[in-house]
Amino acid sequence: MSDIQNVMVFGAGISGKGAAAELADQGKTVFLYDDSPKTLELDLTEKLAKCGGGFVSGNLEEVLAKVQQVVLSPAVPCNLPVLQKARKNGVEVIAEIESAWRSYPGHMVAITGTNGKTTTTTLVGEMLKTLPVKTAVGGNIGLALSTEVKGLDKNSWVAAEVSSYQLEGILDFCPDVAAVLNLTPDHMERHKTMEEYGRCKQNIYKNQTAKQVTVLNYDDPEVRTWGKYSRGILCYFSRTAALPEGVYMKEGSFFIRWKNAVKEICHKDELQIFGAHNEENVLAAIACGFFVGVTPAAMRETLLSFKGVEHRIEYVTTINGVPYYNDSKATNTDSVIKALEAFPSGHIILLAGGHDKMTPLEPMMNLVQEKTDLLILLGEAKERFYQAAVAAGVENIAMVDTFKAAVETAHARAKAPQVVLLSPACSSFDMFHDMGERGRYFKKLVRELEN
Numbered sequence: 001m002s003d004i005q006n007v008m009v010f011g012a013g014i015s016g017k018g019a020a021a022e023l024a025d026q027g028k029t030v031f032l033y034d035d036s037p038k039t040l041e042l043d044l045t046e047k048l049a050k051c052g053g054g055f056v057s058g059n060l061e062e063v064l065a066k067v068q069q070v071v072l073s074p075a076v077p078c079n080l081p082v083l084q085k086a087r088k089n090g091v092e093v094i095a096e097i098e099s100a101w102r103s104y105p106g107h108m109v110a111i112t113g114t115n116g117k118t119t120t121t122t123l124v125g126e127m128l129k130t131l132p133v134k135t136a137v138g139g140n141i142g143l144a145l146s147t148e149v150k151g152l153d154k155n156s157w158v159a160a161e162v163s164s165y166q167l168e169g170i171l172d173f174c175p176d177v178a179a180v181l182n183l184t185p186d187h188m189e190r191h192k193t194m195e196e197y198g199r200c201k202q203n204i205y206k207n208q209t210a211k212q213v214t215v216l217n218y219d220d221p222e223v224r225t226w227g228k229y230s231r232g233i234l235c236y237f238s239r240t241a242a243l244p245e246g247v248y249m250k251e252g253s254f255f256i257r258w259k260n261a262v263k264e265i266c267h268k269d270e271l272q273i274f275g276a277h278n279e280e281n282v283l284a285a286i287a288c289g290f291f292v293g294v295t296p297a298a299m300r301e302t303l304l305s306f307k308g309v310e311h312r313i314e315y316v317t318t319i320n321g322v323p324y325y326n327d328s329k330a331t332n333t334d335s336v337i338k339a340l341e342a343f344p345s346g347h348i349i350l351l352a353g354g355h356d357k358m359t360p361l362e363p364m365m366n367l368v369q370e371k372t373d374l375l376i377l378l379g380e381a382k383e384r385f386y387q388a389a390v391a392a393g394v395e396n397i398a399m400v401d402t403f404k405a406a407v408e409t410a411h412a413r414a415k416a417p418q419v420v421l422l423s424p425a426c427s428s429f430d431m432f433h434d435m436g437e438r439g440r441y442f443k444k445l446v447r448e449l450e451n
Contacts, residue, residue, distance in 0.1 A: 011073025018144025113181025275342030354426030
């Protein structure tokens with residue numbers, strides 16, 4: 001739609017600002033809309049004003065009447081009545097990643113899944129750096145995809161982390177390599193059903209052609225069935241099965257078997273990250289790297305030097321023989337299950353709770369009962385979590401009113417060989433701006449206790 005001149009970018013967060021800046025650079029008149037008034041950075045204000053646009057708030061319908069396209073920030077649902085009405089009036093409504101993809105001439109690996117996206121995307125981004133081309137990482141990680149693809153050429157490669165929120169609003173988005181890591185209940189407050197949540201995730205490969213690659217988790221019973229919907233080259237990865245073709249683990253080592261050639265990359269004991277979930281992330285990253293053209297030697301080197309991502313079972317420090325781990329990225333129950341399973345000997349003091357996503361709690365609490373010595377609950381979700389914990393037979397539960405009290409309680413009660421783990425199973429919006437702020441605050445409190 002090259003005739004689009006006036007665009008509304010809906011949502012003035014990181015993605016929205018990135019998209020607005022890029023569209024203004026393309027010479028479009030951009031109205032950056034947000035429900036609440038915001039003060040923009042001076043350079044962005046000037047850039048938007050130069051093309052006749054600017055920040056707007058308030059009368060949404062008035063803005064929609066002036067534009068031919070709406071670009072959505074991830075937090076804005078596609079199916080708002082006002083947007084449905086705009087579509088009927090001929091306005092194109094797309095996600096920010098769609099807008100970024102249209103303006104990018106190069107190649108892309110896109111990665112989605114309920115859990116593991118950030119670790120896998122970061123790993124793939126590190127592998128891409130070994131190629132003799134320009135590379136970048138963006139999407140649901142760091143800066144907006146619109147910002148990250150700027151200035152890249154047709155030979156470049158981008159690793160994009162994409163969420164269901166972002167995939168909900170794509171039309172033509174079509175990465176060269178698309179990976180789906182897993183699917184477990186999450187974001188039910190927005191998607192309502194698992195079918196709808198899954199449909200958004202499947203959008204990642206729905207436009208692929210026979211020359212493009214779809215990477216799927218063979219061990220996830222739902223995701224495995226999605227192979228029949230892919231028109232691309234299909235590559236499975238598995239922790240548990242030595243696949244006849246694909247990427248798999250055998251006796252602790254990671255292998256690629258493709259077109260009758262087998263390559264061993266490394267052994268899990270050589271890695272600096274641990275846990276079954278990270279083994280899956282490594283398998284997915286190897287599959288993506290292989291189809292991009294990263295050599296097995298470069299993959300091995302990347303994997304052995306990788307220390308993990310911030311806020312994902314991140315080691316903070318040890319106090320009186322007790323290690324403290326920050327897993328603030330665990331914003332859903334399946335993430336917490338993976339974190340608990342990463343500590344085979346148990347004896348965990350678990351800090352959980354926050355803004356409740358209303359997902360089922362029984363599977364998580366059954367594992368909490370088995371693995372934890374103490375469950376510390378806080379935030380909006382604590383009452384529902386308490387009821388579910390009691391129902392699962394969890395005996396040692398402490399309810400606290402503040403985040404600081406949670407950390408102090410853990411410190412007062414923890415003795416070796418226990419570990420203290422922040423793994424909330426909730427988003428952070430009841431107390432913090434985002435999970436990153438929560439994780440950094442946890443680390444600050446722990447280090448204050450250490451001193």
